[in-house]
Amino acid sequence: MPLVHLLSLATATPPHNLYQDEVLEAANEVYGVLFPQFEHMVPVFKNAGVHARQVAKPAEWYTQTRTWAERSSVYDEVALDLFCQAAERSLAEAHLTGGEVDIIVTVSTTGISTPSLEARAMDRMGFRPNAARVPVFGIGCAGGATGMALAVRLAAAQPGCKVLLVCVELCSMAFRLEAVTKADIVSAAIFSDGAAACMLSTGSQGFAAVTGYAEHTWPNTLDIMGWRVETSGLGVVLAPALPPFIRKKIRPAMEEMLASQGLAIEEVDRFICHPGGMRVIEAIETAFGLGQGTLDYEREVLADHGNMSSPTVLFVLDRARRQGLPNRSVLTAMGPGFTASTVTLAAA
Structure with missing residues (x-):
């Protein structure tokens, strides 16, 4: 394709x-x-x-x-x-x-x-x-x-x-x-x-090319994140066990998603992550073997804007590209399902 x-x-x-x-x-x-x-x-x-x-x-x-x-x-x-x-x-x-x-x-x-x-x-x-x-x-x-x-x-x-x-x-x-x-x-x-x-x-040259994408949904995880539709509006579902879940589960899922593209975690120059919260950022860093503080753009976006749900990871990507994307980066975010999605980018 x-x-x-x-x-x-x-x-x-x-x-x-x-x-x-x-x-x-x-x-x-x-x-x-x-x-x-x-x-x-x-x-x-x-x-x-x-x-x-x-x-x-x-x-x-x-x-x-x-x-x-x-x-x-x-x-x-x-x-x-x-x-x-x-x-x-x-x-x-x-x-x-x-x-x-x-x-x-x-x-x-x-x-x-x-x-x-x-x-x-x-x-x-x-x-x-x-x-x-x-x-x-x-x-x-x-x-x-x-x-x-x-x-x-x-x-x-x-x-x-x-x-x-x-x-x-x-x-x-x-x-x-x-x-x-x-x-x-x-x-x-x-x-x-x-x-x-x-x-x-x-056909048109941009700031990055997409070289792959993947998605992983864990079974029996519907109660981790989502909405309750109630009379007054949407009630949040947010399990306190989310950061421990990420520390335990995200790396095997990421390895599987990257393997489908012939890649390993070590071949990714930069993960561009959805900053769901400070504990989520720290859990991702631990799971991927990154030094605490590595996900600096994520911390900056969280500090300046909070968690905006779906657009937030694109705010992080915007900061990353303005500083210069590395050769290979992986955009990743997690949400209700419970699901992780990735998009692999090659800098133009």
């Missing part, structure tokens, strides 16, 4: 910036009443590795009870804006217009919008009426890597076509005051909102 190239990459974040000390203060006021053991959860905020984050609404919006309809309305408005901002920037870098896009892959799991976001963006972006739409839901934090692998398959199947991948998430729409659990408090300490987009095609 022909090589698919990444022609461009762009990111976007909403305008409301929150610093972690402000989040902790607000969380103490709200959760301190709703969750009697909240004082024992304070270290989660202090050790999360998050310094600032960007969210869809001002801080006070989240301190009031919100309905599913209110959350959905914000998702339709803000996620669409972020979709268009990231897509426009990616198209500009690739010297393309919306009318030149053949296929649009939209990855999002933090809101439900029907018609999906790329349909809502058609007029605003100038997409052609015959552009193919591929909305992808339910893969959460793995979406940046899984979505890219899907976009690569589509581009390779139709050489010369232009594929736009957009990952957009509003994780803050899951912040809630009803039936608060430890997982809800952990999510309040790390999650945020953002979007990333990239253009892919064969």
